[in-house]
Amino acid sequence: MSPYPAWPFLSDPQHPFLSAVWAVLIHGVLGVFVLAPLIWRARHRASWAACAFAGGSILDVDHFIAAGSLSLHRIETLPGGRPDTHSLAFVLLLSLVVLVLWPGRWKLAAAWSCFAVNTGHLLFDGAGANEHLLYPWTGSDGIPWLLCPIGAVALCAASELLARHIYAPNRISRMPAAMAPR
Numbered sequence: 001m002s003p004y005p006a007w008p009f010l011s012d013p014q015h016p017f018l019s020a021v022w023a024v025l026i027h028g029v030l031g032v033f034v035l036a037p038l039i040w041r042a043r044h045r046a047s048w049a050a051c052a053f054a055g056g057s058i059l060d061v062d063h064f065i066a067a068g069s070l071s072l073h074r075i076e077t078l079p080g081g082r083p084d085t086h087s088l089a090f091v092l093l094l095s096l097v098v099l100v101l102w103p104g105r106w107k108l109a110a111a112w113s114c115f116a117v118n119t120g121h122l123l124f125d126g127a128g129a130n131e132h133l134l135y136p137w138t139g140s141d142g143i144p145w146l147l148c149p150i151g152a153v154a155l156c157a158a159s160e161l162l163a164r165h166i167y168a169p170n171r172i173s174r175m176p177a178a179m180a181p182r
């Protein structure tokens, strides 16, 4: 794989605070985008969108753990690049845990949301290299940047399919009122 060296959207460790704000912002927007069809149909759009926005950055908690520090400068300049938990395998595992533990009928939507938001995060980071996307299978470090927009649109399209399934008329009639769409 050939990471695109000029991917201009990654944060700049020279400005740790601004970088962190930028990272939270862009991962949040991407999180909302990949789940947009589900968020749009939900009764509580704002809370769904807020969760997707916040969830967009959740994966970066691994930076703090790897650095053993709350220093923004240290988490943004980890030796060896991003932690190995910035990988598809970890995201799949996380989504499986959500699928197993999430109670009730929103299991699938919750697990998919976890997968889509975190995969969107990986695609964005991976476009700028220094990421072990396919850990533990390969040591590749990044993806061609075009995969980021293509992947985000594909995730959004999959959310649309899932939303159509979840909000199919015969299923809505069986939903508790709080969960039904507007």
Ligand SMILES: [Zn+2]
Residues within 6 Å of the ligand: 059, 060, 082, 086, 121, 125
């Ligand atoms: Zn990240």
